Amino acid sequence: xxxxxxxxxxxxxxxxxxxxxxLAILVIAFAVRESLGDPIREFTGQVVSEAERAELRKELGLxxxxxxxxxxxxxxxxxxxxxxxxxxxxxxxxxxxxxxxASFELVLGASLIVLLFCVPAGVYCAVRPNRLGARLxxxxxxxxxxxxxxxxxxxxxxxxxxxxGWLPAFGRGDTVAIGPWTTGLLxxxxxxxxxxxxxxxxxxxxPLFVRLVRSAMLGxxxxxxxxxxxxxxxxxxxxxxxxxxxxxxxxxxAVGGLQLGTLVAYTLLTETVFQWPxxxxxxxxxxxxxDIPLITTYLVLVGLLFVVxxxxxxxxxxxxxxxxSLEGAR
Amino acid sequence: xxxxxxxxxxxxxxAFARARPGVGLAFLVLLGIALAxxxxxxxxxxxxxxxxxxxxxxxxxxxxxxxxxDPRFPLGTDAQGRDLLSAILYGVRISLLIGILAVxxxxxxxxxxxxxxxxxxxxxxxxxxxxxxxxxxxxxLMMAIVAMALVRAGLGGEALSLFAVxxxxxxxGLAEWPIFARTARxxxxxxxxxxxxxxxxxxxxxxxxxxxxxxxxxxLSPLIIVATTQVAxxxxxxxxLSFLGLGMPVTRPSxxxxxxxxxxxxxxxxxxxxxxxxxxxxxxxxxxxxxxxxLRDWLDPRRGGx
Numbered sequence: 001x002x003x004x005x006x007x008x009x010x011x012x013x014x015x016x017x018x019x020x021x022x023l024a025i026l027v028i029a030f031a032v033r034e035s036l037g038d039p040i041r042e043f044t045g046q047v048v049s050e051a052e053r054a055e056l057r058k059e060l061g062l063x064x065x066x067x068x069x070x071x072x073x074x075x076x077x078x079x080x081x082x083x084x085x086x087x088x089x090x091x092x093x094x095x096x097x098x099x100x101x102a103s104f105e106l107v108l109g110a111s112l113i114v115l116l117f118c119v120p121a122g123v124y125c126a127v128r129p130n131r132l133g134a135r136l137x138x139x140x141x142x143x144x145x146x147x148x149x150x151x152x153x154x155x156x157x158x159x160x161x162x163x164x165g166w167l168p169a170f171g172r173g174d175t176v177a178i179g180p181w182t183t184g185l186l187x188x189x190x191x192x193x194x195x196x197x198x199x200x201x202x203x204x205x206x207p208l209f210v211r212l213v214r215s216a217m218l219g220x221x222x223x224x225x226x227x228x229x230x231x232x233x234x235x236x237x238x239x240x241x242x243x244x245x246x247x248x249x250x251x252x253x254a255v256g257g258l259q260l261g262t263l264v265a266y267t268l269l270t271e272t273v274f275q276w277p278x279x280x281x282x283x284x285x286x287x288x289x290x291d292i293p294l295i296t297t298y299l300v301l302v303g304l305l306f307v308v309x310x311x312x313x314x315x316x317x318x319x320x321x322x323x324x325s326l327e328g329a330r
Numbered sequence: 331x332x333x334x335x336x337x338x339x340x341x342x343x344x345a346f347a348r349a350r351p352g353v354g355l356a357f358l359v360l361l362g363i364a365l366a367x368x369x370x371x372x373x374x375x376x377x378x379x380x381x382x383x384x385x386x387x388x389x390x391x392x393x394x395x396x397x398x399x400d401p402r403f404p405l406g407t408d409a410q411g412r413d414l415l416s417a418i419l420y421g422v423r424i425s426l427l428i429g430i431l432a433v434x435x436x437x438x439x440x441x442x443x444x445x446x447x448x449x450x451x452x453x454x455x456x457x458x459x460x461x462x463x464x465x466x467x468x469x470x471l472m473m474a475i476v477a478m479a480l481v482r483a484g485l486g487g488e489a490l491s492l493f494a495v496x497x498x499x500x501x502x503g504l505a506e507w508p509i510f511a512r513t514a515r516x517x518x519x520x521x522x523x524x525x526x527x528x529x530x531x532x533x534x535x536x537x538x539x540x541x542x543x544x545x546x547x548x549x550l551s552p553l554i555i556v557a558t559t560q561v562a563x564x565x566x567x568x569x570x571l572s573f574l575g576l577g578m579p580v581t582r583p584s585x586x587x588x589x590x591x592x593x594x595x596x597x598x599x600x601x602x603x604x605x606x607x608x609x610x611x612x613x614x615x616x617x618x619x620x621x622x623x624x625l626r627d628w629l630d631p632r633r634g635g636x
Binding site for chain 2: 032035036142143145146147148149150151154155157158161163164167229237256258259260261264265268269272273283284286288290291292295301306310
């Protein structure tokens, strides 16, 4: 009963924390809008006389004290209204979310590549640390971490698109709309467009995750239960995969969740190299054209994603591993 | 350091470089690139900032080993007919300058906070550790991108290009202090329990003296190791920002700017304008990281070869 209560306390604590972080992000977004953006421009453009502007300010309630306006902003934000884009003349949330499928599919493709290679490579490096192959993988991972993601992209484009002409270098190719979601995963053209960007993005995440799996595996292999498994005569594959790997994957979820911010930054760079029409590409367009509402909306939505993922990772760690300390709840 | 000790250090370094040829090579490559960048005004065949010396007829010439090259331009030219070798030399200069200055700021903030947190503990420690955790969770590269994006959106591209160097130094400097703070803090935690610190306290040295004269000098090794890899991180961050158009302007290109401005030419077949600065950037980063790994093994043998 007591344990159950502390689990609830933990969950409640995490949810309150998430809400507070979201509030902080909205305060920053509001401050940016106030100091950099001119809301009048959202409606009129710049060729309006000073008197008309003052009139409009009053009409829109922009002459009220900032805390009243902030409460107003907060109220609209909870209803999913974060302003109107200068460039697109549409609600910013709609504009940013329309780009979400492209970014998501890029990250999905890269994650699949990372998962496909990082687990076998990491396990191999942990169980056979002195083999040439393991040293090679670790050496390559140092190189991989040293190569900026956009240089990888440029090198891949110059080889596979410009020189060999095998794969397209920019855009998403043909997409299919399923309700509001446009996917490039269902057409051959879309998939061929996805290959190079996904490879590029995975090239920077892969070395990190190979090292993570390796060190997590090394940690597990030293435990008593592994020795017990060996002692009762379990086959090596069974010890490594069924016993050690299962427990090694747990910290991976937590550390992987912490890498989300880095992932967003690398996705932004990859989208720029491949002119991939995702959220990061949109963000840079908004920056070069000073579309303040669009910029702040991107930041709020990425912040929201960040908060949701981190909260989920925390709750997932709790569900997967009852030993996770509930100390943080107090 | 006295004469004989310095000699031993030098000999030790030579012996270490011989045992780990990769580290020695990385050091030599880095030294060569740094010297070339430092003396760029003397050795560059052309002043890439002097628009009068450019001739559009020389544009997009390939490097010396390809057909149609011009012996005046060993690495070819860009779209404006600028000598790529000269542009890269000056670009490395800017990249290294920003990388090193940014790490100086990181170290100044991080080491100060880390020393205070480790030495005084309690509330100070709680606040510094918490701040560092939050900042690391947010991803330093993403924070730098957001900061430069807001500056650019707020002030416009013009103002950004005027103050690009100080802005980049400050933004990258502010973004990554937590790593120094953590390193300094854990070094202090180890040192404060040692007898010489207790002895210093017993003879009545002030906190400030103990930190400055005793703890800081003894915590230097891990800080030097961190500083090395942080320079690579700062150079990479600068290149990424410049590639996104949020860093150095085309008029004063860093390696990242060169890569960006050559990007469009790649599809027309002039791959060298973007790929060569990219390869130089990779060489610099790999050399620094290999050197950092080597320094770690040399200065901190307890951590082993892994």
